[in-house]
Amino acid sequence: MKTKNVLLIFYFLLLIPIKSMAQSVANQNTTPDPVTKTEQQQVIDSVSSLLNKNYVFPEVAKKMSDLISSNLKNGSYASITDPVLFSERLTTDLLSISHDKHIRVVFNPSFIKELREANKNADHEEIPASMLDQWKSSNYGFKEVKILDGNIGYLDLRNFMDPSVGGETAVAAMNFFANATALIIDLRKNGGGSSEMIQLITSYFYDSQPVHLNNFYFRPDDSNTQTWTLPYVNGKRMPKIDLYVLTSKGTFSAAEEFTYNLKNLHRATIVGEVTGGGANPGGDNIATDRFTVWIPIGRAINPITKTNWEGTGVQPDIEVPADDALFTAQIKALEKLAATESQNPIKKYSWLLTSLKAKQQPLILEKKESESYIGIFGPRIITYENGNLYCQVNSVRKIKMLPLKKDVFDLEDRMLRVEYKKVNNKISGITIVNVNGSTENFEKNKS
Numbered sequence: 001m002k003t004k005n006v007l008l009i010f011y012f013l014l015l016i017p018i019k020s021m022a023q024s025v026a027n028q029n030t031t032p033d034p035v036t037k038t039e040q041q042q043v044i045d046s047v048s049s050l051l052n053k054n055y056v057f058p059e060v061a062k063k064m065s066d067l068i069s070s071n072l073k074n075g076s077y078a079s080i081t082d083p084v085l086f087s088e089r090l091t092t093d094l095l096s097i098s099h100d101k102h103i104r105v106v107f108n109p110s111f112i113k114e115l116r117e118a119n120k121n122a123d124h125e126e127i128p129a130s131m132l133d134q135w136k137s138s139n140y141g142f143k144e145v146k147i148l149d150g151n152i153g154y155l156d157l158r159n160f161m162d163p164s165v166g167g168e169t170a171v172a173a174m175n176f177f178a179n180a181t182a183l184i185i186d187l188r189k190n191g192g193g194s195s196e197m198i199q200l201i202t203s204y205f206y207d208s209q210p211v212h213l214n215n216f217y218f219r220p221d222d223s224n225t226q227t228w229t230l231p232y233v234n235g236k237r238m239p240k241i242d243l244y245v246l247t248s249k250g251t252f253s254a255a256e257e258f259t260y261n262l263k264n265l266h267r268a269t270i271v272g273e274v275t276g277g278g279a280n281p282g283g284d285n286i287a288t289d290r291f292t293v294w295i296p297i298g299r300a301i302n303p304i305t306k307t308n309w310e311g312t313g314v315q316p317d318i319e320v321p322a323d324d325a326l327f328t329a330q331i332k333a334l335e336k337l338a339a340t341e342s343q344n345p346i347k348k349y350s351w352l353l354t355s356l357k358a359k360q361q362p363l364i365l366e367k368k369e370s371e372s373y374i375g376i377f378g379p380r381i382i383t384y385e386n387g388n389l390y391c392q393v394n395s396v397r398k399i400k401m402l403p404l405k406k407d408v409f410d411l412e413d414r415m416l417r418v419e420y421k422k423v424n425n426k427i428s429g430i431t432i433v434n435v436n437g438s439t440e441n442f443e444k445n446k447s
Contacts, residue, residue: 032107032290034081039288044068046287047090047105054297056219056280057098064097083107087291099311101278102253102296109290116286132165140166141193144186145173150352152333153180154326160193160254163200170197174204175235182242182333188272188322192253195227195281202258203230205267207239213261216281218298226303242336244329247272247314248322253279257300259314264304269332270316272325279310327360348415351435355402355410363403373401373409373420377430378442382418391418 035043048065055061068090071077080086090105114128135141141159148154155173163170177183195214202213210228217224245259245268256275262268280296287293300308320328334356338349367387374384381392382401389401391411401409407420415435421428432440 032083032109035083035086037078039290040072040077040080040086042288043086043090043105043291044072047291047293050285050287050293050295051094054220054282054285054295055098056217056282056296056299058219060098060100064094067097068093083290100280100296101276102280102282102294104294105287106284106292106294107290108292112286112289112292127165135159135161135165140169141190142166142169142173143189145176147180148184148330149356150330150334150337150349151179151181152330153177153183154186155183156186156189157255158189159191160195160197160201160258162194163196166197167200170200171234174201174233174238177241178236178238180238180241181337182244183238184244184246184326184329184333185268186246186326187251187255187259188246188248188325190251190255192255192278195254195257198254198258198261199227199230200233202261203233204235204238205241205243205262207237208232211265212303213265214257215301215303216298217301218281220297242333243268244333245270246322246325246329247275247316248325249273249276250322251314252276256309256314260302260309263314263317264302269318269329270314271318271329271332272316272320273322274315274319275309275313277309277311277313279308327356330356346436348435351415354404358402358404358410363405365403373427375427376445378445380430380432380442382430 048069051061051065052058055064071093077086077089080089084107087105087107091103094103094105095101111128114130118128138158140161141157142155143158144154144156146154153176155177161169195216199213202211206229208231210231213227213229215224215226243262245262247255247259247270251259251272252275256278259268259270259275263270279300281298281300282294282296284292284294299310302308318328318332331353334349334353338347338353341347341349367384370387370389371384373389374382376382381398383390383392383398389403389409390398391401391409392398393411399414400412401418402412403409404417407422409418410416411418417433419431419433421431421441427444429441429443432442
């Protein structure tokens with residue numbers, strides 16, 4: 001999916017903040033040279049040429065180029081001497097015609113210089129070393145990989161890096177989840193990346209028989225391409241794992257494609273907000289020595305819907321505020337797992353479901369009420385410290401107690417609960433309840 005004249009290896013916009021490159025210039029010690037009328041003409045001529053040659057919709061490209069050329073001619077840009085403000089104004093004007101959220105003009109001379117230097121003696125386009133270092137320092141987008149209660153995998157994925165740089169990390173992450181009972185992929189802060197990484201990760205959720213994921217049309221060479229899941233992956237596939245994808249308004253571009261594919265294949269439950277609405281693949285192009293322009297050169301055409309999410313975003317299956325998406329997905333996953341254990345005497349998932357709901361909406365105890373639960377109960381010592389109750393389980397370890405309801409507490413991160421017994425409304429002892437059903441009873445020591 002790599003094309004000539006595309007400077008970055010990604011077919012979709014990575015969430016390196018759009019203004020960050022311009023802001024980095026603004027934050028330097030030296031003030032950049034002002035943009036002159038001559039340079040404005042050069043930038044607009046170059047941007048117009050690149051748009052008319054490459055933008056996926058030719059008639060829209062002409063309207064955009066006509067607008068900025070007309071604005072230059074009638075003096076609309078005459079008072080703008082700050083190159084950053086000029087790039088932002090051009091972006092605004094282009095968006096007013098196309099409404100294509102990928103399009104942007106950026107003032108970024110340092111990046112252009114580094115890119116040209118990297119490619120000076122290369123046979124093919126090279127990625128600047130600073131960018132490679134930046135991607136590596138972000139662990140190629142794999143922000144967090146862990147197992148939640150109930151053996152539910154959780155992946156916080158911030159970018160879809162191309163497999164040529166992030167493939168090994170992706171394989172390691174997918175193999176980490178090989179034994180999970182469910183998987184939550186968090187794309188709430190993911191702004192896009194590579195379609196090839198989408199293909200690689202998605203392949204782990206199907207068997208070896210290829211599944212059609214998406215189609216793409218590219219205007220520059222009038223070509224059509226398809227993406228399918230891979231017949232081979234390194235490690236264990238998870239074709240039956242219960243899968244959830246978390247979204248926000250900031251979920252964009254390739255992150256939307258990943259979500260849109262799985263939603264229409266009915267392979268994942270989408271939880272969160274409607275996504276940003278950017279579906280046209282493209283890349284960053286050098287316009288002049290100081291300005292680049294990102295131009296969408298194609299469009300996605302889903303094989304099921306025959307359309308895409310451009311301008312509309314991806315509608316979640318369960319729409320909740322982004323901040324509530326993880327909790328909602330965990331609840332849904334645990335409810336599904338709890339439904340499978342009706343014949344099992346050990347109700348592990350039902351237990352965890354109760355605990356999770358309590359953590360999300362904790363019961364708040366007043367200090368006086370909390371202090372009424374302290375005491376020595378056989379070998380167990382319950383104390384109150386810094387606003388929390390703790391149960392001493394051995395000579396060196398004490399565990400925080402989380403209230404589920406009046407007189408019933410979870411022991412944090414342990415499948416144990418403390419239930420208080422009362423006689424004449426006074427605490428007389430405790431019962432330690434294990435998830436497996438076993439119990440230990442301890443009378444309260446009399447002081």
